[in-house]
Amino acid sequence: MKYREQHIDKVLFMFVLALMFIGILLVFSSTVYIANLKYDSATYFLENHILRVLIGFAVMVFFIVFVDYKKLKDWAFYIFAVSLILLVLVLFIGKGTAKRWLVLGPVSVQVSELAKLALIIYLAYLVEKNAHRLTSFKLGFLPLFAVIVAVSGLIVLQKSFTMAFIVFSTGMILLFLGGVRIGHLSVGLALGLVVSALMLIIEPYRFQRLLAYLGFEDARQGVKHQAVQALIGLGNGGLFGVGLGHSKQRELYLPLAYDDYIFSIFGEEYGFIGSLVLIFIFFVIFYRGIRIAKYTPDEFGKILASGITFVIFLTAVVHIAVVSGILPPTGIPLPFVSYGGTAMIVNCASVGILLNISKQIKH
Template sequence: MRQKLHHLNYNIFLPYILLVVFGIVMVYSASSDILLVNGFNPAFYGIRQAMYAFFAVFVFCALCFFLKLNIFKSRKFVIWFLGISILLLFYLICLKIFKGSAAAVNGSVGWIDLKIIKIQPLEIAKLSLIIYLAYFLDRHDGSFNKGQIIQNLSRPAILAAFMMFLVILEPDFGGTAVLAMIVIVMFSVSGVPAKNAVLCLIGIAVGVYLLVFLIIKWNPEFLQNKYQYRRFLSFLHPFELEQKGGAQLVNSYYAIHNGGLFGVGLGNSMQKRGYLPEPYTDFILAVIAEEIGVIGALLVIGLIFYLIWSIMEVGIHASSQFNALVCFGVTTIIFTQTVFNVGAVLGLLPITGVTLPFISYGGSSLIILSAAIGIVLNISANERIKNEERFANGR
């Protein structure tokens, strides 16, 4: 333990801690006024986020950092972890079938309520898919030659497609897109020819564009009352549909405009006071922009991208395929969620409910991302120890 702590990668650990602490502050700031107006404890969500952060950092991140790295590479761990995540996703579909709208939140069945905490199986699925793909692709390293690619990748592709199918049934389109990006990126960096990966990405993009174009043109009657469809139309016409789902995006624009370059001051946002729905979740960046300005928001996003680059650097210099793939998989989660979240807040992408990593309110996302950071720190420490041993042996 002492040796690992000595080799702790502060380029990853410090940005991670800063983001988590800043997230607690902003969750409190974004939620306190509306809670106070409704007669609740104004610190309720802030305290809960602090509790989630405590367990995320000192239990899950620390545990994944101090465990032997070989545990994550073991067949037994991979199978159990993947199996549990799939069972949890399947359980959500059963909830939807048997309980229907009673189990839904904003039109989606995405959480398992344990009273103390609501577990979001999608978050577990993201990390389990990364570990599984890293394990599988590492064992098949060097076998992705022409004529063998489809045969060798069929098993993980089918399993990943099944997980995405379960997530889209909730329905959670943002989560499905994140899982798809994990698969594409990890396949791309595992030895699959770049041409195949690029063609796959282009094919998916074109397919999604055509599907969206056809739905907009058709505008089917049976989708008119669907929550997700209304949010998509609100993305296209936010001001025209402000009273039918566009209020979140419209008030996000107002918040960013009010904040200007330097903000109105921490805690002084107007849009969080009943105008911007649930400002402490996926639209917390709008409150950040209003309170500490566009420059402050850019600094926060810059810190996230610095963290992404630091993790990528570990992956680039990793001595094993497994270590590299895990790092690239974790960067894919953080990068994709950040892009989706920022794009939704700015009205550049449809609102999918994807949270801002480490900042938005929520226990499942923070805990799983912290576990992922712990694994990356574990990989980084082991790589540094190996490099020191090679140097000491004169290699």
């Protein structure tokens, strides 16, 4: 038997590394002012971010080299069950006003980030296992839809509507790719739209964000301020940008400039051309991920690769759309670029799995 050398998708790997490098530059640029002000150290945030990037890179390599993605099928239920328990647990003992974080000693974990990957793994397992009955509403669609609703519903209770939307949307895409009937998906989507509308209306801060987006003058000024300052940052950048380290919006004009609104800082410093390059990088990652899914020999790998690709791409699209004023103001980090621990590590683990799947494709 001839030994076939296995290769990862080098294009995907290099473009993800490029995003991580861009993130290091941007986090330093967007935090140097506030770090000096709050911690009397220009590199306070940068040092934390580099540590997280290194951990993320190590996790990515671990999944590429040591974890055969097919083995995840054996652990899919347990991974999902643990993520559900953590989602419930964080509602009772979670930290922060929105109860999104579990604090374990010196480490804070955003449980919803773990849950989105756990859901993708479990859905991939269920789609492959139940392939013969996915066209049935009662035996195929409903059980899988219930799994998606359970996760996205628990995330909504953490007041993380945007994350819930991304998780729900990714889940429905995976059901479509798995072969669930369009009519059944339409029922689920209609239910999701109704619940989303109710969530927007009954939660005051979400309703204020919607009013600000629609341009109502009496909408809360704090919400408008965030959206307006993000657009000012993009406008300041012009065609070619003001240059690395010359952003004005980072000087406390734009809240969370290093996290939920980091694309605004990028647009200001690198301009419209730079922004197009960054968007292009995400499209290349999306294309390579879909290509991996297309040529993966087994159904579990196809759905798993598709889920990872879509969740990263949708997160990037929502982040950029919010900063650009296309969507209402909300908080979601830009994958591999924004400051953050759990998101960085989970995204790196996800890409590690995706690259592990790419090794199984015949080159």
